[in-house]
Amino acid sequence: MPDFAGGRSALSLLPVDADLAPLPDVDHQRVVFEDGMLLDCGTVLAPMAVAYRTYGRLNADRSNAVLVCHALTGDQYVAETHPVTGREGWWKGVVGPGDPVDTSRFFVICANVLGGCMGSTGPREEMTDPATGRGLGRPWGTDFPHVTIRDMVRAQAKLVEHLGIKRLLAVVGGSMGGMQALEWAATYPERVFACAPIATAAHHSAQNIAFDEVGRAAIHSDPAWKGGRYWEDGSVPAQGLSVARMVAHITYLSEAALTRKFGRRLQGAKALTFLEDVFQVESYLRHQGSTFVRRFDANSYLTITRAMDYFDLAAEHGGELSTAFQNTATRFLLASFSSDWLFPTEESREVVRALNKAAANVSFVEIASDKGHDAFLLDEPEFRQTLAGFLRGAAEKLGV
Amino acid sequence: MPDFAGGRSALSLLPVDADLAPLPDVDHQRVVFEDGMLLDCGTVLAPMAVAYRTYGRLNADRSNAVLVCHALTGDQYVAETHPVTGREGWWKGVVGPGDPVDTSRFFVICANVLGGCMGSTGPREEMTDPATGRGLGRPWGTDFPHVTIRDMVRAQAKLVEHLGIKRLLAVVGGSMGGMQALEWAATYPERVFACAPIATAAHHSAQNIAFDEVGRAAIHSDPAWKGGRYWEDGSVPAQGLSVARMVAHITYLSEAALTRKFGRRLQGAKALTFLEDVFQVESYLRHQGSTFVRRFDANSYLTITRAMDYFDLAAEHGGELSTAFQNTATRFLLASFSSDWLFPTEESREVVRALNKAAANVSFVEIASDKGHDAFLLDEPEFRQTLAGFLRGAAEKLGV
Numbered sequence: 198m199p200d201f202a203g204g205r206s207a208l209s210l211l212p213v214d215a216d217l218a219p220l221p222d223v224d225h226q227r228v229v230f231e232d233g234m235l236l237d238c239g240t241v242l243a244p245m246a247v248a249y250r251t252y253g254r255l256n257a258d259r260s261n262a263v264l265v266c267h268a269l270t271g272d273q274y275v276a277e278t279h280p281v282t283g284r285e286g287w288w289k290g291v292v293g294p295g296d297p298v299d300t301s302r303f304f305v306i307c308a309n310v311l312g313g314c315m316g317s318t319g320p321r322e323e324m325t326d327p328a329t330g331r332g333l334g335r336p337w338g339t340d341f342p343h344v345t346i347r348d349m350v351r352a353q354a355k356l357v358e359h360l361g362i363k364r365l366l367a368v369v370g371g372s373m374g375g376m377q378a379l380e381w382a383a384t385y386p387e388r389v390f391a392c393a394p395i396a397t398a399a400h401h402s403a404q405n406i407a408f409d410e411v412g413r414a415a416i417h418s419d420p421a422w423k424g425g426r427y428w429e430d431g432s433v434p435a436q437g438l439s440v441a442r443m444v445a446h447i448t449y450l451s452e453a454a455l456t457r458k459f460g461r462r463l464q465g466a467k468a469l470t471f472l473e474d475v476f477q478v479e480s481y482l483r484h485q486g487s488t489f490v491r492r493f494d495a496n497s498y499l500t501i502t503r504a505m506d507y508f509d510l511a512a513e514h515g516g517e518l519s520t521a522f523q524n525t526a527t528r529f530l531l532a533s534f535s536s537d538w539l540f541p542t543e544e545s546r547e548v549v550r551a552l553n554k555a556a557a558n559v560s561f562v563e564i565a566s567d568k569g570h571d572a573f574l575l576d577e578p579e580f581r582q583t584l585a586g587f588l589r590g591a592a593e594k595l596g597v
Numbered sequence: 598m599p600d601f602a603g604g605r606s607a608l609s610l611l612p613v614d615a616d617l618a619p620l621p622d623v624d625h626q627r628v629v630f631e632d633g634m635l636l637d638c639g640t641v642l643a644p645m646a647v648a649y650r651t652y653g654r655l656n657a658d659r660s661n662a663v664l665v666c667h668a669l670t671g672d673q674y675v676a677e678t679h680p681v682t683g684r685e686g687w688w689k690g691v692v693g694p695g696d697p698v699d700t701s702r703f704f705v706i707c708a709n710v711l712g713g714c715m716g717s718t719g720p721r722e723e724m725t726d727p728a729t730g731r732g733l734g735r736p737w738g739t740d741f742p743h744v745t746i747r748d749m750v751r752a753q754a755k756l757v758e759h760l761g762i763k764r765l766l767a768v769v770g771g772s773m774g775g776m777q778a779l780e781w782a783a784t785y786p787e788r789v790f791a792c793a794p795i796a797t798a799a800h801h802s803a804q805n806i807a808f809d810e811v812g813r814a815a816i817h818s819d820p821a822w823k824g825g826r827y828w829e830d831g832s833v834p835a836q837g838l839s840v841a842r843m844v845a846h847i848t849y850l851s852e853a854a855l856t857r858k859f860g861r862r863l864q865g866a867k868a869l870t871f872l873e874d875v876f877q878v879e880s881y882l883r884h885q886g887s888t889f890v891r892r893f894d895a896n897s898y899l900t901i902t903r904a905m906d907y908f909d910l911a912a913e914h915g916g917e918l919s920t921a922f923q924n925t926a927t928r929f930l931l932a933s934f935s936s937d938w939l940f941p942t943e944e945s946r947e948v949v950r951a952l953n954k955a956a957a958n959v960s961f962v963e964i965a966s967d968k969g970h971d972a973f974l975l976d977e978p979e980f981r982q983t984l985a986g987f988l989r990g991a992a993e994k995l996g997v
Contacts, residue, residue, distance in 0.1 A: 403855035404847065410882055411844045418836030420820055436818030444811045444844055447804065455803040482810055538938075 223280045225273075225309070225316025226250060228359050231330065234351060240342040243330050247356045248316025249308035252276050252292070253300040255362070261597045262362045263298055263588070264353065265307040266370030266377035269445075269501055270493055272315040275307040276300060281315075281492050290576055297585035298369060302592065306360065310377075311352040312344045312500040320496030321428075338496055339425030346373070346508045350380045354388070364388050366597060367588055371395035371573035372540065373501070376508050379548065382529070383510060383521040391591035393530040393584060396537055396573040398544035399518055399551070400509040405539060408448055409502040412441030416495050425496055435490040441498060442489040443482045451536035451569030511551075518551035525552075529559040530587040532580060534572040560587070623680045625673070625709070625716025626650060628759050631730065634751060640742040643730050647756045648716025649708035652676050652692070653700040655762070661997045662762045663698055663988070664753060665707040666770030666777035669845075669901055670893055672715040675707040676700060681715075681892050690976055697985035698769060702992065706760065710777075711752040712744045712900040720896030721828075738896055739825030746773070746908045750780045754788070764788050766997060767988055771795035771973035772940065773901070776908050779948065782929070783910060783921040791991035793930040793984060796937055796973040798944035799918055799951070800909040805939060808848055809902040812841030816895050825896055835890040841898060842889040843882045851936035851969030911951075918951035925952075929959040930987040932980060934972040960987070 225248040233243020250273045255262060265275050265288065272279075276286040276293050292298040298305055309317035316322075320341040323332045357365065368389050370378040375397025382392040401409075416422055419437025427434055447455075458481070514520040529552055533545040542563045552559040564580045566572040573580070625648040633643020650673045655662060665675050665688065672679075676686040676693050692698040698705055709717040716722075720741040723732045757765065768789050770778040775797025782792040801809075816822055819837025827834055847855075858881070914920040929952055933945040942963045952959040964980045966972040973980070 402852060403858075404850075404852045407847045407855060407882055408844075411840060411847065414843060414882075415815055415818075415840050418815075418840060419818065440811060440815050440818060440840065443814060444808075447807045447811065450804075452802060452804045455807060458803075482807055482814075 223316075225280075227316045228356060230355055230359075233330070234348070234355065236342055236348050237345040238343045241327065242311075242318060242342060243327070244318075244325060245311070245352065245355075246316065246318045246322065247308050247311070247352050248313075249273050249306060249356055250275070250277065251307075251360075252305040253303055255304040255360070256597065259362050260364070260366060260595055261303050261592070262357070262360070262365050263303040263305050263367045263369060264357065264365050264381070265292060265298060265305060266353070266368065266374035266381075267307060267310065268370075268372035268374050269505065270442075270489070270498075271374070272313060273307045273309045274315075276305065282488075288574065291581060291584065297581050297588060299585075299588070302597070303366065303588070306357065308353050308356050310349045310373075310501065312341065312349070312497060312504065314494035314497040317352070319494070320425075320500055321494040336428045338428055339499075341496065341500060343507075344500060344504050346376045346380050346504055347384060347513070349504065350377050350384055353377070353381075354385060357388070364390060366595060367391040367393060367591055369393040369395070369584070369588075370397070372397055372570065373505050375540075376505065376510075379510055379521075380508075382525060382527045383514070386522075386525045386527055389527045390595060391528045391530070391587065393532070393587060394545075394548065395532045395580075395584075396534055396540050396545075396570060397548075398540050399511060399521075399548050401506050402544070405448075406506045408444060409506055411444050413499055413502060415440035415444070416499060422495060425499075427495065433490055434495045438490045438493065438495045438498060442493075446482060448539045449569060449571045451538065451567055453536060453567040454569050454571070457567075518548070519554035522552055522555040522557050525555060525557050527557065528591060529557060530584065531559065531561040532573075532583060533561075533563050534566045534568070534570070534577070534580075535563055536567045537570040537572065539570040623716075625680075627716045628756060630755055630759075633730075634748070634755065636742055636748050637745040638743045641727060642711075642718060642742060643727070644718075644725060645711070645752060645755075646716065646718045646722065647708050647711070647752050648713075649673050649706060649756055650675070650677065651707075651760075652705040653703055655704040655760070656997065659762050660764070660766060660995055661703050661992070662757070662760070662765050663703040663705050663767045663769060664757065664765050664781070665692060665698060665705060666753070666768065666774035666781075667707060667710065668770070668772035668774050669905065670842075670889070670898075671774070672713060673707045673709045674715075676705065682888075688974065691981060691984065697981050697988060699985075699988070702997070703766065703988075706757065708753050708756050710749045710773075710901065712741065712749070712897060712904065714894035714897040717752070719894070720825075720900055721894040736828045738828055739899075741896065741900060743907075744900060744904050746776045746780050746904055747784060747913070749904065750777050750784055753777070753781075754785060757788070764790060766995060767791040767793060767991055769793040769795070769984070769988075770797070772797055772970065773905050775940075776905065776910075779910055779921075780908075782925060782927045783914070786922075786925045786927055789927045790995060791928045791930070791987065793932070793987060794945075794948065795932045795980075795984075796934055796940050796945075796970055797948075798940050799911060799921075799948050801906050802944070805848075806906045808844060809906055811844050812902060813899055815840035815844070816899060822895060825899075827895065833890060834895045838890045838893065838895045838898060842893075846882060848939045849969060849971045851938065851967055853936060853967040854969050854971070857967075918948070919954035922952055922955040922957050925955060925957050927957065928991060929957055930984065931959065931961040932964060932973075932983060933962075934964050934966045934968065934970070934977070934980075936967045937970040937972065939970040 227248035229246045231244045233245045294301040309315040312319045314321045324337040368378045368381045375394035378394040416437035419434035422434035511518040533542040549561045627648035633645045694701040709715040712719045714721045724737040768778045768781040775794035778794040816837035819834040822834035911918040933942040949961045
């Protein structure tokens with residue numbers, strides 16, 4: 198077995214505003230590609246680091262690797278305690294020993310996306326001189342080039358090659374992770390035996406772009422953002438990023454989930470009073486906003502939401518989605534959740550129709566759930582069973 | 598006929614940031630109640646001004662008056678060119694000569710809500726000393742007391758009394774205007790012959806409260822808000838108010854309306870580029886946000902959204918909505934729009950069920966529309982015909 202530990206980050210997280218508790222300084226496991234990579238925007242990013250985590254053991258013929266792709270604000274710590282927040286892995290119950298993505302059977306890889314802020318090259322990492330590849334002693338910030346979902350996938354492909362894996366047993370991801378899974382199947386069909394895009398779409402809807410734009414406007418309008426140069430004095434555009442997180446968080450929940458969680462219950466009061474912060478839902482959202490800024494970089498948020506907004510798999514293939522999957526041998530599982538209004542079932546069906554048109558092997562399930570988009574991260578037994586069965590079937594087919 | 602012109606505002610609009618074109622200085626038609634009014638929060642607001650406009654002629658027996666209640670960011674200029682923005686009346690096609698609320702047949706009254714910023718007493722108006730009633734030479738700002746939907750309705754009732762009208766032929770309103778219509782019927786049943794609450798609900802949902810909270814957080818986090826004291830140096834929390842407007846605007850539209858208007862069409866570009874502001878929907882939202890700050894006061898926005906969030910007609914009546922309408926003789930028309938996800942049809946049905954339980958005279962229609970919540974303001978022939986028929990029927994019953 199090769200040494201998969203890779204290089205270690207030299208850059209620490211940037212200092213955080215005095216009002217916020219400092220984040221622990223973390224050296225993320227990563228591999229650095231000195232020759233870098235050509236991005237869709239035409240820029241060569243060199244060197245390029247990909248931070249990642251692996252779980253389980255790669256088998257002798259290297260046929261049991263499953264790549265998990267994370268969503269907008271996720272990262273590579275999918276199945277372990279997060280080194281920054283101290284919280285459990287973000288896909289608990291889905292990735293782990295005995296779980297659908299079974300780390301006692303599969304070799305599971307999860308990488309921080311390009312443009313992210315947990316060790317992969319992104320706005321928070323040290324900017325390099327394109328001519329010499331040498332560090333410039335300052336973060337990329339808003340000078341970080343625009344990246345696409347396809348760029349993220351190409352960077353992961355380099356990691357997978359680095360790990361000596363020719364074909365992935367499966368690529369699995371939800372939300373923006375599902376976009377990456379679709380992009381994997383379209384860009385590297387011969388390297389993806391099975392593909393499970395969950396709660397996702399082949400393009401971002403006008404409404405989703407609009408909500409992202411509100412988040413970006415909130416960050417841009419925070420004077421602490423300083424035109425993206427907040428890293429110069431170690432400040433954090435906490436207010437703007439917090440508002441962005443609040444609005445996004447609402448879109449992750451269904452009305453039923455919000456009502457069940459909070460309804461109109463008042464925060465510590467028996468009757469209507471006129472104090473601020475009186476509704477529990479407000480208090481909850483403010484908490485969501487303020488904890489988020491402790492772990493996420495504002496310029497990364499801008500970079501990644503923009504990548505999601507630009508994602509349009511059909512447009513990459515002459516405007517016809519089925520062309521993206523022409524002659525594919527990959528087997529697909531699409532899953533949506535009935536109360537998800539960010540990535541509604543109809544958008545999964547659109548992908549299924551394209552796959553059918555391409556005569557692909559595809560199964561599709563809409564999971565009944567009232568938990569909204571968040572359902573893909575939560576305890577949904579039917580989803581877990583469906584995904585487990587799909588991966589088991591793929592593994593058996595390959596004799597893993 | 599009495600002189601309905603009322604007093605004129607002594608306070609002009611507050612100065613606007615140098616970056617924004619100055620607003621025209623407008624003297625709104627208004628009546629000032631020197632004795633003021635006791636608010637739900639226990640404060641007496643004295644004096645209290647109500648700015649209003651009327652259209653058409655009050656008939657001899659004063660039986661043809663229709664009160665129109667405006668929504669969150671509306672005002673009294675329902676059926677004429679707006680003196681500040683120069684745009685046409687906000688309910689064009691619904692209120693006017695020959696329209697459903699027919700100004701050639703009815704005497705139509707529309708008042709700026711208490712807490713508003715078009716001449717009624719609110720955060721932008723001159724603060725008064727509660728003991729002496731004398732002006733303090735500064736605006737109320739965040740010292741303006743909390744107001745409720747019921748307070749808004751009580752203030753309108755004082756106006757209606759002032760106009761010498763004992764009973765309204767009808768109260769009509771959409772969105773927050775519908776909340777006021779419901780509150781009118783519950784608080785003054787003997788003064789409302791017919792009531793048409795449109796695209797509304799008897800309480801604000803958890804999701805709606807959450808979206809409002811995002812808007813308020815955006816305003817609070819704008820340093821130019823200055824804890825609500827932006828009027829001191831004539832600045833405007835334009836960024837925060839603009840973000841608040843952007844997020845609210847998304848909730849007014851359906852996904853279909855957004856897609857039809859903009860889809861993923863690019864702003865002045867044939868292919869994907871990486872310029873900022875590249876999607877038309879983003880450009881549109883930014884425009885919505887920036888024009889809004891020219892006409893609306895941030896502290897009013899905070900005051901009025903808070904009133905909407907507190908609105909809970911059942912809670913005002915022991916937790917049982919039907920009690921609000923017990924023994925009512927008012928006839929009701931409820932209307933919702935099929936793609937409205939801010940005030941979905943189910944929330945109108947909840948009111949209809951309560952009215953049925955109270956044995957009220959009620960009809961209900963869900964208008965098929967893909968225009969979202971905004972549909973109530975737009976050209977929807979079926980809605981217009983339904984409302985016209987309802988008001989004509991009420992008028993004939995009263996021999997108007």
